[in-house]
Amino acid sequence: AVVSTQSGHYGRAAEFTSLFNSNIKQELEEVDDAVDEHVCKKLSFNLSDSCIVQYDTTLHCAIPPFFINSIKNGIKSQLKTLHLKYLESEQGVLLRYTNIKFKERAARIVSISPELHFDISCTVTVFRPKMGAILEGTVVKIGPGYVNCLVFGYFTAVVYDRFTNPVEVGSVIRFKIAFYQVTVHNDFILKGSPVT
Numbered sequence: 683a684v685v686s687t688q689s690g691h692y693g694r695a696a697e698f699t700s701l702f703n704s705n706i707k708q709e710l711e712e713v714d715d716a717v718d719e720h721v722c723k724k725l726s727f728n729l730s731d732s733c734i735v736q737y738d739t740t741l742h743c744a745i746p747p748f749f750i751n752s753i754k755n756g757i758k759s760q761l762k763t764l765h766l767k768y769l770e771s772e773q774g775v776l777l778r779y780t781n782i783k784f785k786e787r788a789a790r791i792v793s794i795s796p797e798l799h800f801d802i803s804c805t806v807t808v809f810r811p812k813m814g815a816i817l818e819g820t821v822v823k824i825g826p827g828y829v830n831c832l833v834f835g836y837f838t839a840v841v842y843d844r845f846t847n848p849v850e851v852g853s854v855i856r857f858k859i860a861f862y863q864v865t866v867h868n869d870f871i872l873k874g875s876p877v878t
Contacts, residue, residue, distance in 0.1 A: 725777060726835035729807070732815050733859075736807045739772065740785060744797040757782065757802065766836065767868040774810030775837075775870055781805040809834065815859045816877055821851050831855060839872040847878075 729736055741764070749756030761779060768775050782804045789798040811817075819831030819839050828842045829849055841857045849855065857874035864870060 733811050738805050740801050744799050747796050768864045772808050774808035778807040779804045811862050818856050821853050841874050843876045
């Protein structure tokens, strides 16, 4: 019974793969325009900013069969789960992705899993922090001996100091990265000390 179930499962996945491969040709040119809507409008950064890098890379996608008739939506869904998360493969937080292209015109199935596996190439913009790097943040909260600020309009940083100069909510401060950590949910914790 187990062999029969696996065989049937594999057969359905193979059918999905065949349909996917035929649909790729129709949607190949549409994907790039489709994914830009997921770029977070809160983000504010320049490529010249500290710890921001841009380069071409390859990302792996595994989309469920229910996206078989809308491959671009499957890719959008996959990329949305990666957006603004720390990616171990890129050693940083994914800020933007553009120039999406399929690297292959045929999907793969892995064992009895129904997901369709394939690689895409794209240009990514990544926030790749490093110890000692200088960043700027907008103060959003002031506490005893520390301030919370937003970096690039999105990431929260805690800057510890007595602040001999007056600091107000809304002001921009410069700080040096003293600590950063990735949480179990691939979110980001950033701490620093002020630069005068």
